[in-house]
Amino acid sequence: SQQGEEDPQALSIQEGENATMNCSYKTSINNLQWYRQNSGRGLVHLILIRSNEREKHSGRLRVTLDTSKKSSSLLITASRAADTASYFCATDDNNNYGQNFVFGPGTRLSVLP
Amino acid sequence: ETGVTQSPTHLIKTRGQQVTLRCSSQSGHNTVSWYQQALGQGPQFIFQYYREEENGRGNFPPRFSGLQFPNYSSELNVNALELDDSALYLCASSMGLADYEQYFGPGTRLTVT
Numbered sequence: 001s002q003q004g005e006e007d008p009q010a011l012s013i014q015e016g017e018n019a020t021m022n023c024s025y026k027t028s029i030n031n032l033q034w035y036r037q038n039s040g041r042g043l044v045h046l047i048l049i050r051s052n053e054r055e056k057h058s059g060r061l062r063v064t065l066d067t068s069k070k071s072s073s074l075l076i077t078a079s080r081a082a083d084t085a086s087y088f089c090a091t092d093d094n095n096n097y098g099q100n101f102v103f104g105p106g107t108r109l110s111v112l113p
Numbered sequence: 114e115t116g117v118t119q120s121p122t123h124l125i126k127t128r129g130q131q132v133t134l135r136c137s138s139q140s141g142h143n144t145v146s147w148y149q150q151a152l153g154q155g156p157q158f159i160f161q162y163y164r165e166e167e168n169g170r171g172n173f174p175p176r177f178s179g180l181q182f183p184n185y186s187s188e189l190n191v192n193a194l195e196l197d198d199s200a201l202y203l204c205a206s207s208m209g210l211a212d213y214e215q216y217f218g219p220g221t222r223l224t225v226t
Contacts (some may be wrong), residue, residue, distance in 0.1 A: 005124070027154045033214060035217075040152075040201060040222075041219055041220065042115070042157070042203060042217040042218050042219040042220050043203065043205075043215075043217040044115075044217070045214040045215060045216065045217075048214050086154050088156070090121075095171075101146060101158050101215075102158065103148075103155035103157070103158075104155050105154055105155045106155050108153075111198075
């Protein structure tokens with residue numbers, strides 16, 4: 001089955017710097033979504049990008065998708081201490097809507113004040 | 114905060130017992146998915162319900178079962194609990210199967226002793 005894998009596993013930056021996280025997956029997808037999770041709580045949806053889209057923006061977030069390389073990246077600009085969290089990418093099987101929604105192991109981001 | 118609620122917040126059970134976890138979906142959502150998240154890992158898809166029918170299932174044994182009710186709330190039942198079932202259980206609701214973001218509840222922390 002397909003799987004999203006985030007890279008790096010952990011990232012530590014200073015407040016104000018940009019943070020980039022990458023996600024790779026194995027098979028064709030319908031869409032790819034990025035989520036944030038604070039300290040063992042519920043996940044918060046950040047951005048959904050469809051397989052026919054290449055880039056999306058939301059506030060300080062920028063997501064790119066390269067289906068030829070089966071990869072996506074999440075860029076957080078001008079990071080803040082409140083951005084400290086785990087970030088996950090999740091992929092939806094192109095052939096079975098909603099039947100196999102797969103999360104990667106996540107990137108743990110620490111933003112130091 | 115999403116409109117998805119889960120109960121209970123925390124639960125301690127003994128190996129071999131049975132447990133029922135509950136989820137109320139966000140208003141207008143007809144799809145509920147359940148995930149198991151072990152400490153330090155990404156959520157693992159258990160199954161999904163769409164309009165009261167199971168729509169897909171991850172790699173979990175039959176002792177993990179579920180229900181979705183006419184109001185689209187849902188239950189996750191786990192029989193014959195094992196120590197490895199200790200995890201955060203997350204439910205997520207969405208408006209449908211394809212191209213919809215999932216709204217997560219805060220989770221139920223299950224500890225099996």
